[in-house]
Amino acid sequence: MSVKEKLNNMQTSILVMIVFILPTLVLSSHNNYPLSMPSCNDNSCGDIRIPFPFGTTRECYLTIQFWVTCNRTDVDHPKLFWGESEVEITDIYLDGQMRVMQYIAEDCYYRNGSSSSNNNPWIELATYFTVNNTANKFTIVGCDAYALVSGTRLARSFTTGCTAMCSSEADLTEGSCAGVGCCQTPIPQNVSRVEVEVKSYSNYTDVWDFNNCGYAFVVQDTAFNFSKDNLTNLSNVIELPMVVDWVIRNGTCEEAKTNATTYACVSANSECYKPTNGYGYRCRCVDGFEGNPYLSKGCIDIDECAATNHNNCTMKEYCNNEEGTYTCSCPDTHDGDGKGEHGCVLLQKKHNMKIAYVLIGVACGIITLLLAIILLYLELKRRSRRKTKHKFFLQNGGDKLQEKLATREASPDMVTIFSSSELEKATNCFHDSMIIGRGGFGTVYKGVLADRRTVAIKRSIKVDLTQIEQFINEVVVLSQINHKNVVRLLGCCLETDVPLLVYEFINNGTLSSHLHNKAKANVLDWNTRLKIATETAEVLSYLHSSASTPIIHRDVKPDNILLDHTFTAKVSDFGASRLVPVDLAQLSTMVQGTFGYLDPEYMQTNQLTEKSDVYSFGVVLLELITGRGALSFDRPIEEKSLANYFLSVLRQDLLFEILDENIVGLENMEEISVVSVLAKECLNVRGEDRPSMKEVAMELQGLILGGKHSWARINNVHDEEEMESFIRIEDGMSHFGNGDKNSSVEYDSISRDHILLPTDGGR
Incomplete structure (x- = not known):
């Protein structure tokens, strides 16, 4: 090794020792209270004070475990040892800790094939002493080394270890001891004996150029910070500090x-x-x-008022020390408790502060009063809203609906009574952006319930309070309709001025919006239209003959036939429907419906029967095969009424001229002819001459299944002039609609929530 390298190593060693010794010098404070027994003059060893229960002679220590000796061979640097052992003590603290020096285990290999080691350095502590498991770390330094630390804890043996590896100096990171060049691990609690051993995996053959030794030691965590230089300079360091805990005696x-x-x-x-x-x-x-x-x-x-001690008196000169504590005061010109930044206040300033406190108190009182008034107002408003909701609930027949539901066994199909707050959240307080349909009798909103179901919520404009009983009966019955082609009524809300009806949401708009839009009509080929007609007929047949209580829809039209994404028909808008009493074949009621679809016999006699729905369905069939609206005010007078014009062209054998060009084809002309004759049968003036919806549904099902025309009375002779006369009556009445093709007749039921969806709306 060159002289320069030796000098560098010596400098490094000196720096390491300074780092280790400096904390000891700082922590060894000289306080003015007694530390040793009065009869003991030998209460220090150099800069290290020896507090009782420690001592150098029998009269100075409590028990033999606390015996220490001072070696004053080096007058300038005497050393303190633990009894007669070689364990050097560098500091003793009354809080139960002691710092001692622990030897480093070393294992080195040289180019000439020789090796040297200083393994198994150990320290065995006396009773009442243990190695601190939080302040110390077992550490190994090297690039081809593994080390074990073993010993005794609670009269049993223990062993733990760590491995340090690296392949080049570039792998090392200053201050990092995570396994690359340096590894650290904690030791267990209550350890009374420590033994350290370090070994090499391959005698450092792969890292010979920069590291040939491994080192292992238990060291105070704050006294060692890994550096790349530790791979070489630790050979000059014999011992490192370790923290030992002590107790005065065993037991609690x-x-x-x-x-x-x-x-x-x-x-x-x-x-x-x-x-x-x-x-x-x-x-x-x-x-x-x-x-x-x-x-x-x-x-x-403790004299907290001494200049060197801390206290929180505003004026330090007015600090008064007392036994175990202190007090603060203020001069005569000030007032206050004397503590903190504002503990002493000039009397005039105090007067001003009192005024400020009074003003603050008044302001706080006013604010509190205002808050109380606001809270009282909000509570009264909440109670008023709750009272209003309850009033509307009773007014809309909520108690009657609850009674009817209570008599039924609970089932998933039972109608749900929603609260107004639920539907307000679902529709963002019925915001205009949620509107999907608007008509003369109310508005339809799209909503998303708390369970993430998308629904359509119908909100009426007005309600007939005389028909509440009928309305409740209809809600209960309609909620029981379980048909795949019916828009299901999920429930209602009765806490608003008018009832809100909640339906399942259908996302593809109305049949009308597809038939009367050129772009959309191209998608509706003949098979799709025949399927829609069949599904609608099946629904009306079900309502008339298969439902637990027969139901007349009363407003069958394309606007009330919704389509889902697969173009499956969903019949909707039962707001105008009527339940058919068991003992009556017909109902007497004010005329209600939409011009162009109204049964002529119903208009003349006010007698509502199931055949009224048959007539309306016949007009729907005409719209499916012609693509025209039931009333077209922009066409010549003879073409204004679709039903009238259809009978005229049928009589002249010119049906082909009014067929929708999107469905005309040689392969389906026979089916179109059959449907045309079926529509003609449905449009008979007298209801008794019309087929039932069950017969109509069967006929359409036969077409889909490829069957032959089974019952349609093609050759039956009808009084077509009589039919045309009734159609003219309806045609004349339609002028009251002011040109609106969907104009509706007023009616007498709570079902005045009849709503006309826009052509592009969906439910």
Whole structure:
């Protein structure tokens, strides 16, 4: 090794020793309270003070475990040792810790094939002493080394270890001890004996150029910070500091207090406590006192008012020291408790502050009063809203609906009574952006319920309070309709001025919006239209003959036939429907419906029958095969009414001229002809001459299944002139609609929530 390298190593060694020794010098404070027994003059060794229970002679230490010796061979640097051992002590603290120097284990290999090692350095502690498991770390330094630390804890053996590897100096990181060049691991609690051993995996053959030794040691965590230079300079360091915990005696505080002769906390202002690490007990001075609690007069009062001590008096000169504490005061020109930044206030300033406090108090009182008024107003408003909701709930028949539901067994199909707050959240307080349909009798909103179901919510404009009983009956019955082609009624809300009806949401708009839009009509080929007609007929047949209570829809039209994404028909808008009494074949009611679809017989007689739905469905069939609306005010007078015009062209055998060009084809003309004749049958003036919806559904099903025309009375002779006369009646009445193709007749039921969806709307 060159002279320059030796000098560098010596400088490094000196720096390492300074780092290790400096904390000891700083922590060895010289306080003014007694540390040793009064009869002991030998209470220090160089800069290291020796507090009782430690001592160098029998009269100076408590028990033999606390015996220390001072080697003054080097007058300038005497060393303190633990009894007669070679364990050097660098500091002793009354809080139960002691710093000792621990040897480093070393294992080296040289180019000439020789090796040297200093393995198995050990330290064995006396009773009451253990290695601190939080302040120390077992550390290994090297690039081809593994090390073990073993020993005794709680009268049993233990072993743990660590490995340090690297392939080049570039792998090393300053300050990092995670396994590359350096590895650290904690040691267990209550360790009384430590033995260290370090070995090499391959005699450093792969890292010979920069490292040929491995080092292992137990060291105080704050006293060692890994550096790349440690691979070489640790060979010049013999020992490193390690922290040892001590207790005054074994046993708990409660056990110790029972024996006055051996109880160690003898100072008048001391207390016993259990240490965090180790076992046994220790003593300390209570708050406000400092010193050695193991001496009879060891804990003395702390003068918090001394210049070097801390206190929180506003004016330091007015700090008054007392036994175990202190007080603060203010001069005569000031007032206050004397503590903190504003503890002393000039009397005039205090007067101003009192005024400020009064003003602040008044302001706080006013604010509190305003908050109380606001809270009272909000509570009264909440109660008023709750009372109003309850009033509407009763007014809309909520109690009657609950009674009817209570008589039924609970089932998934049972109608749900929603709260108004639920539907407000679902529709963002019925915001305009949620509107998907608007008509003369109300508005339809799209909503998303708390369970993430998308629904359509119908909100009426007005309600007939005389029909509440009928409305409740219809809600209960309609909620029981379980048909795949019916828009299901999920429930209602009765806490608003008018009832809100909640339906399942259908996302592809109405049949009308597809038929009367050129772009969308191209998608509706003949097979799709025939399927829609069949599904609609099946629904009406189900309502008339298969439902638990027969139901007349009363407003069958393309606007009330919704389509889903697969173009499956969903019949909707049962707001105008009527339940058919068991003992009556027909109902007498004010005329209600949409012009162009109204049954002529119903318009003349006010007698509503199931055949009224048949007539309306016949007009729907016409729209499916012609693509025209039921009423077209922009066409010539003879073409204004689709039903009238259809009969005219059918009589002239010119049906082909009014067919929708999107469905015309040689392969389906026979089916179109059959549907045309079926529509003609549905449009008979007299209801008794029309087929039932069950017969209509069967006929359409036969077409889809490829069957032959089974029952349609093609050759039946009808009074077409009589039919045309009734159609003209309807045609004349339609002028009251002011040109609106969807104009509706007023009616007498709570079902005045009949709503016309826009052509591009969906539910």
